[in-house]
Amino acid sequence: MTRWHLQYRADASGDAAEGTALHSIDASNIRRSWLAGKPAAEINELAICVDGRRVRLADWFELTIAESETDQVVVQGPLQNVHGLAAMHDRDEFQIIGSVGDFAACGMTGGTVCVQGDAGDFVAAPHGARRSGMSGGVIKIHGSVGNYAGHRMRRGTLLISGSTGTMLAASMVAGTICVGGETGEGLAVGMKRGSLILGNASAMVRHADQLDDEATGRFSSPTRFDPAFLSLYSDRLFAEITQTLERLPVFRTRGDRTVGGLGEVIFASTAEMALGE
Amino acid sequence: MSDHDNTGQNADETRSLEINGVRIEATFAEAFDMKATRVIITALDEIWAEHAAMAMSGFGTSVIDCKLEIDIERRLSPKQTPDGRPGIALLAFGMSGGELEKQITRRAGQCVLTCPTTALFAGITDDVPRDKRIALGKTLRFFGDGNQISKVIDGKRFWRIPVMDGEFICQHDAPRTSGIGGGNFLLVARDIHAASRAARAAIGAIESMPDVITPFPGGVARSGSKIGSKYKSLIASTNDAFCPTLRGITDSQLGEGDNAVLEVVLDGLNFDAIADAMRAGIQAACTSCGEHGLVAVTAGNYGGKLGRHHFHLHEILS
Incomplete structure (x- = not known):
């Protein structure tokens, strides 16, 4: 097994002075399945897309290869404008050290993707023109995410310790999304099935209260729920995100009812929520 | 131990063995996959x-x-x-x-x-x-x-x-995994009270052991069986050789004062689990009832023809 470490070259991009990446980089070609078995020289010639131009991987990332117990792709640096990292990831581990751009882990089918920072829009969403988003594996985001996280997600688990932008779990088909922070508007729009577990549902309830009757009809009336299955998760990040559900009354609502959806949103009720404050 | 020994015989079985005054018969339990x-x-x-x-x-x-x-x-x-x-x-x-x-x-x-x-x-x-x-x-x-x-x-x-x-x-x-069924030992006693006490002591020693179960009521069977029957529809019938009431009518293996026999049947995930449980059970039974009515410990087999796993009592207890 192999560990591929890719360090973002700030000097190559001329970003060192600004301290942040200005170029838009499509790194969706960096895939474990492609890297496996390739010599360093060939990997360095991998074509990635920077501001719409095809360039060599080696011009933007410094590659180090080492032996490892499992296949491990590690990408490190200021990656806010690096998009499509861990796209179609299939097995073993893909680590992103630093905040990453849009479409992280889109179309992922297996393994684990770990982001030590924030992620942009469309995490776990479909890759390219495909219909389905993530279809297996686990994504752990130790930060916040942008809009459309879990869009059209089909299977797998997405853990987000921070907050999310708008349209979380939009058109979700199945799988599990777990969010520790606040969520934006348009939550679970068009959700068919799957589970959305919220450690902090105050924003969701606030948004629902602001919507008109037609919009609030997207969810069934919340009912008390014993989320016994949560105890099957052994992941530490999952435990951190769901700790409020262990000590507060838990409710469940089903949606999106406007599309006949049977997705579930599981959340804890705080005193403020119960009082409508 | 003699897993997969098809002869059914063992050199150790020529010597006599006793635990706390209880005779351990030179025989083996026959188990199958x-x-x-x-x-x-x-x-x-x-x-x-x-x-x-x-x-x-x-x-x-x-x-x-x-x-x-x-x-x-x-x-x-x-x-x-x-x-x-x-x-x-x-x-x-x-x-x-x-x-x-x-x-x-x-x-x-x-x-x-x-x-x-x-x-x-x-x-x-x-x-x-x-x-x-x-x-x-x-x-x-x-x-x-x-x-x-x-x-x-x-x-x-x-x-x-x-x-x-x-x-x-x-x-x-x-x-699903492979297992072994039919490990057994028989407790031969003066009366049912002694047999019952010995059986409970044996089960008490076995029940906490991993990878093995004793599926009969309380872990014990009184209706040990032999293969076949005079009735064609039955594949098994009473083990007449160990029925005290049939002494003198059938080819009994019981002595004059042997008036009750109980059988502990064991299934396990592997040979060692059953052997360990048999050892623990027999030793517990002999220790608790050796001087209180338990006469002998023996085992059921079919001459080595039914199963490929043979648990020789003397080997297990040596």
């Missing part, structure tokens, strides 16, 4: 888990007519179970993979799914091919009538089936 699995039942508390486990292991004493030999293996603390609740592990043995699956699925549906607050998990973690896995939630999920929810957690699939007390959580399937 079976298919096995372990399931774990958890519940809100030990009481519901016990009810479900007792129901699931009911009518599971012998494959002769129950088609399944199943019993509680051990009680599990919340730290030992997948969902952190009190639990019970059961071992089940069948003559074929198909029959094992049929029986486990039926019992899971009628005895565990029905029992309040319970959940059902696989108790063997081996990574085995799909065709060597026994359906649990894979079949039971249809009870949810389309409202069941699948969750894949750490690579394992679970089903959440809506029921009237909330959700029944059930693992998708359980691995």
Whole structure:
């Protein structure tokens, strides 16, 4: 097994002075399945897309290869404008050290993707023109995410310790999304099935209260729920995100009812929520 | 030990052996290959888990007519179970993979799914091919009538089936493994009181041991059987050689003062588990009843023709 470490070259991009990446980089070609078995020289010639131009991987990332117990792709640096990292990831581990751009882990089918920072829009969403988003594996985001996280997600688990932008779990088909922070508007729009577990549902309830009757009809009336299955998760990040559900009354609502959806949103009720404050 | 020894004879069996005055016969128990699995039942508390486990292991004493030999293996603390609740592990043995699956699925549906607050998990973690896995939630999920929810957690699939007390959580399937059935020893005593005490001492020593069960009531059978019968429809009939009331009529193996015999039958996941349990059980029986009516310990075999696993008493106890 192999560990591929890719360090973002700030000097190559001329970003060192600004301290942040200005170029838009499509790194969706960096895939474990492609890297496996390739010599360093060939990997360095991998074509990635920077501001719409095809360039060599080696011009933007410094590659180090080492032996490892499992296949491990590690990408490190200021990656806010690096998009499509861990796209179609299939097995073993893909680590992103630093905040990453849009479409992280889109179309992922297996393994684990770990982001030590924030992620942009469309995490776990479909890759390219495909219909389905993530279809297996686990994504752990130790930060916040942008809009459309879990869009059209089909299977797998997405853990987000921070907050999310708008349209979380939009058109979700199945799988599990777990969010520790606040969520934006348009939550679970068009959700068919799957589970959305919220450690902090105050924003969701606030948004629902602001919507008109037609919009609030997207969810069934919340009912008390014993989320016994949560105890099957052994992941530490999952435990951190769901700790409020262990000590507060838990409710469940089903949606999106406007599309006949049977997705579930599981959340804890705080005193403020119960009082409508 | 003599796993897979087809001769049925052993050099050690020419010498005599006694434990606390109890004669250990120079013979062997003959056991055969079976298919096995372990399931774990958890519940809100030990009481519901016990009810479900007792129901699931009911009518599971012998494959002769129950088609399944199943019993509680051990009680599990919340730290030992997948969902952190009190639990019970059961071992089940069948003559074929198909029959094992049929029986486990039926019992899971009628005895565990029905029992309040319970959940059902696989108790063997081996990574085995799909065709060597026994359906649990894979079949039971249809009870949810389309409202069941699948969750894949750490690579394992679970089903959440809506029921009237909330959700029944059930693992998708359980691995099937090879096992050994028919390990045994017979306790020969002066009277039924001594035999009963010896049997209970033996079971008390065995019941905490891993990877082995004693599926008969209280772990003990009084109706030891031989193969065949004068009646063509029966595949087994009473072991007349050890029936005290038939002395003088049949070819009895009992002495003049041997008035009660009880048999401990053991199924295990491997040879050593059964051998260890037989050793512990026999020693406990001899220690507690050696001078109180237990006369001899022997074992049942069919001359080495039925099963390839032979547990020679002298070897086990030496």
